[in-house]
Amino acid sequence: MLRTAILISAVFAVGFCCDAFPNKTDTTLNWFPSCTSKITVYSLVAQDKSGNAEYPIHLSAPLYALVNLTNSGSVYNQMKLTTNLWSWGGWSGCDWHSLPTLGMLSNLDACTNGIPCPIPQGNQQLTITMDFTKFGNIIGLLQDDQPYQIQQVITAPNGDTLCITVQARARIK
Ligand SMILES: *[C@@H]1O[C@H](CO)[C@@H](O)[C@H](O)[C@H]1NC(C)=O
Ligand SMILES: *[C@@H]1O[C@H](CO)[C@@H](O)[C@H](O)[C@H]1NC(C)=O
Numbered sequence: 129m130l131r132t133a134i135l136i137s138a139v140f141a142v143g144f145c146c147d148a149f150p151n152k153t154d155t156t157l158n159w160f161p162s163c164t165s166k167i168t169v170y171s172l173v174a175q176d177k178s179g180n181a182e183y184p185i186h187l188s189a190p191l192y193a194l195v196n197l198t199n200s201g202s203v204y205n206q207m208k209l210t211t212n213l214w215s216w217g218g219w220s221g222c223d224w225h226s227l228p229t230l231g232m233l234s235n236l237d238a239c240t241n242g243i244p245c246p247i248p249q250g251n252q253q254l255t256i257t258m259d260f261t262k263f264g265n266i267i268g269l270l271q272d273d274q275p276y277q278i279q280q281v282i283t284a285p286n287g288d289t290l291c292i293t294v295q296a297r298a299r300i301k
Pocket of ligand 1: 159160
């Protein structure tokens with residue numbers, strides 16, 4: 129009886145509540161701009177260090193995001209970078225749950241933390257590096273082969289912003 133109840137709740141959890149990988153992240157990286165910006169992002173592709181397309185992404189090694197964008201703002205020489213992380217699922221429903229980054233990923237100097245500076249005006253292709261390997265405490269929070277949501281919030285001294293949210297299946301090992 130108990131076993132049946134557990135089985136039924138498991139079936140409900142998977143069948144009616146949770147997609148194990150939301151937004152088709154089992155097979156595809158999903159990304160979207162997540163704040164108002166003078167920079168328009170057209171495409172984002174995850175790559176490994178050799179420049180090969182990579183999916184699932186690996187968070188236990190530096191990750192490279194090849195981004196095609198048009199900057200209609202100013203030349204950005206100096207910016208702050210905050211990275212937010214979420215895991216998926218959990219007991220309190222099928223949703224993104226914010227992971228505590230203990231301030232380690234907040235208000236960093238963008239130019240020395242993966243953003244190629246300066247960002248000139250106009251259309252360009254640039255590579256953003258996301259390297260969590262130096263944050264062992266954060267990698268320790270992550271489970272292998274799960275969907276994660278990563279948001280990078282870039283803020284210039286004049287208040288201009290660029291925010292990109294990526295949802296991806298990630299390997300940790
Ligand atoms: C799925 O992606 C869209 C944008 O591509 C986003 O608006 C939506 O919130 C995402 N759903 C979840 C569950 O993250
Ligand atoms: C960005 O993508 C557009 C549309 O595919 C393309 O025309 C343009 O050449 C790309 N820009 C760069 C710098 O690769």
